[in-house]
Amino acid sequence: MADTSSARAQILGGIRKALGSVEGSEDARKRLAVHPRNLVPARAQLQHADQVELFTRMATEVAATVERLPGLSDVPRAVAEYLAGLNLPAEIRVAPDADLDAIPWDQRPTLTVSKGRARDSDGASVTGAFAGVAETGSLMLLSGTERPTTLNFLPDTHIVVLKRSQVVGTMEDAWDRLRGLGVAGTMPRTVNFITGPSRTGDIEMRIELGAHGPRRLHILLVED
Amino acid sequence: MEPTTHAFPENARKALSDERLQKVLAIAPAGFVNRRKQAADRLPEFEALRDQGRDLKNHVLANLDTYLEAFESKVTEQGGHVHWCRTDQEARDAILGICRAANAKTVTKGKSMVSEEIGINDYLEANGLTPIETDLGEYIIQLRHEPPSHIIAPAFHLSKKDVEGTFRQAHTDLPPDRVLDDPKVLIAEARTVLRRKFQQADVGITGANLMIAETGSTVIVTNEGNGDLTQILPRVHVVIASIEKIVPTLEDAALVLRLLARSATGQEASAYTTFSTGPRRPGDLDGPEEFHVVLLDNGRSALLGTEFQEVLRCIRCGACMNHCPVYGAVGGHAYGWVYPGPIGSVIQPALLGVKEAGHLPNASTFCGRCEAVCPMRIPLPKMMRHWREKEFEEGLQPAAMRKGLGLWAWFARRPALYHAATRMAIRALGALGRGKGRFAALPLAQGWTKHRDMPAPEGKTFQQMWAEQKGKR
Amino acid sequence: MAEKRPAPRVGLFVTCLVDLFRPTVGFAAVKLLEDAGCTVEVPSAQTCCGQPAFNSGDRKTAQELARNTIAAFEGFDYVVVPSGSCGGQIKKHYPELLAEDPAWAARAQHLSARTYELVSFLADVLGVTDTGARYDGTITYHDSCSGLRELGVKEQPRRLLASVEGLTLNELPGAEVCCGFGGTFCVKYPDVSNRMVEAKTADIKGTQADTLLAGDMGCLLNMAGKLKREGSAIRVRHVAEVLAGVTDTPPIGEKG
């Protein structure tokens, strides 16, 4: 790899000269350490029950579908019926996520379930989520050994199991939860905020769903 | 890409007589304008967020060195690499070097204006690689060998018929009887073709809407999901970003993201907002094995501390061009290079020089609509005026204009003479025009009378009539 | 009971285009101000606000003309301008132009604070709600850019026009979009400017109004010139003429 350290020195030197700074700034270092919140819109600063309502409304607005389920044991039935309702094959690729282990897939023997990262042939995936952001109806998904990111993008249909308790108000609330994991300062390789299915307006400004990513985003909102 | 910015008047004339383009321009920008307005109206805090966005970026620029260093050390800590590049050439070489080291043949690309700025596609192609744009709009214009005409909607200027023609030419395996008259079908066609490319790619290049100093993350915002497939499928992920894209923390990213989607497309949030940090972790089932950030300066640091510093707050949302009546008249290609619209009129002179891009800051009525909607409250007209000042200092303006204004100013500094001279001139002009009340042609004013009449003056100046009346009052 | 305050002393900054092309607007402004209880003076030391120089990048000339205007208008309670564009130059740009001139910075600030665009001065400062005028016709109104975006002139003319007897307002779609005048812009880039004013006159005609009003002579000359070239019978006037009921002079671009 080419050494770019002289460019580095010159760019930083130029910046310091223009700013009249020598040692960098205490102000900036403090901001990094404290990470203060900026203005957070009032919209999602609600009771949790109302945040769940808002999440559902906002997600639906961006063409995701939301189905409420009493518990994880209802997931196989819901997935099978969802796929059947759309005339899609009863085959799913599931994230090997320990959080989803409690789902009794064998209750639905007609459903073909395999686990792992997405392959090109997969038509539908089922993943968990880290959070649901009420303000915008977005899902927040983290990558990890049990959570391959390809499942979020390659299949045509993405089904996400979101627990009610995972719904938060805002992106800031979600960051707080992530920081609370204790992996201080280390972000997962990929953090996806997903707001509705893939779309494009690139041809004559008409919004069409299913550009490169999933054309359907189905959220199973599970009580816990 | 060779700029044709110096030929703005000719480019503009061509665009004005391009009927298909004019049809698009009559409708499309208004769509953006309405959607942005609805989104802004829906969020009561929107204007306050704009203030905070401005303040945040000002703070970032005042501490740019610290944040860049913090970012770099975080990227390195996570196993990524940062490549510092002073110029477009250095950035091209850095990227080519990464591709070569990876033995790459096919390179997929997410949408990135900086990659247009450094002309990476042509360079990779000239060096035997195959770069493939994956954003639908970018893909279409790449097939057509055209530059983007809008920073967030690159194929803004094309109709679905144009796209159909392009695909029929490029996708040689397309059966001629296949009907392609619906955007849905066109999108499906592109999706199929590009899926193959995603699988073949060895390196994926994306831009970055933001970089986060706190975590060493880069952020992209897309609606299609192409930027994600670009970075998770190939073995190597290269991010090309310019230095001013940095923000301090995740919380600060949240602030900018609230402004970005609303200003750009009128969405509450884009479909995909993705934070990427380093290469895949041990045990991960997918994700790139290498993560590189090519950090480009290309003249930006030289704007710090100058009257143009504020333009570095730009988050490339495109709102200024959507609201610009000049852009609305001529479209993006007339600007002759990568960045069109008001933002282009401010940064193209910085990146290309005033000699090449001097027309752009002049081709504005200073109507102020761009500044009124810019989420970062960049005073775009003021900066265009600063470019005019530079041109004036360097004597680059047309001689006739300089002379005319000079003469005017000479009189205007001498009130008594001024009033006497204007009185005479207006009497003459008023007498000439009295018959019809207007002129269809006037010497020295062809620029005006080519397209419109010149209303005749009433015949006396106000000052003269006021002085006459005062005697009577 | 409110004490009777002495009549405010107002200096009228006529503007070049009103001075040269349409003195009627100046007299309409004087009438409106006097009817509202002001004493109006027109300093003869005024010339041009300097905006053409300022926008052409000639800062030095712009500063000289700014100083000339400041000096000419010292001592008035208010300075009123029948143009958002020249008004904006004085109010918004003089302080910035002379910020680094120790002898003039404060004077520029002082003038800025006292300067108003005509219609907003009537409505916001003097609290005028009815000018007692009559105009039989259907008008449409174009918001000139500087007045709108630099000075916040939007509701004031509409409020006052609503008080004019016999007048109907048909709102102009895209009223806030520039007409394509832009000072030297319209002669430097005539084709682009033409496209903009063409779009504007199409919108104007679409309103079915018989009269077009605006608050800035530059825009009015541009739009009137285009309407006349297109053979339109729509009459074009400065808003002050209608508010003052001074409509005996021929409309802009028409013969007397």
Ligand code: SF4
């Ligand atoms: S200048 Fe402002 S409006 Fe234009 S692209 Fe940049 S941020 Fe958006």
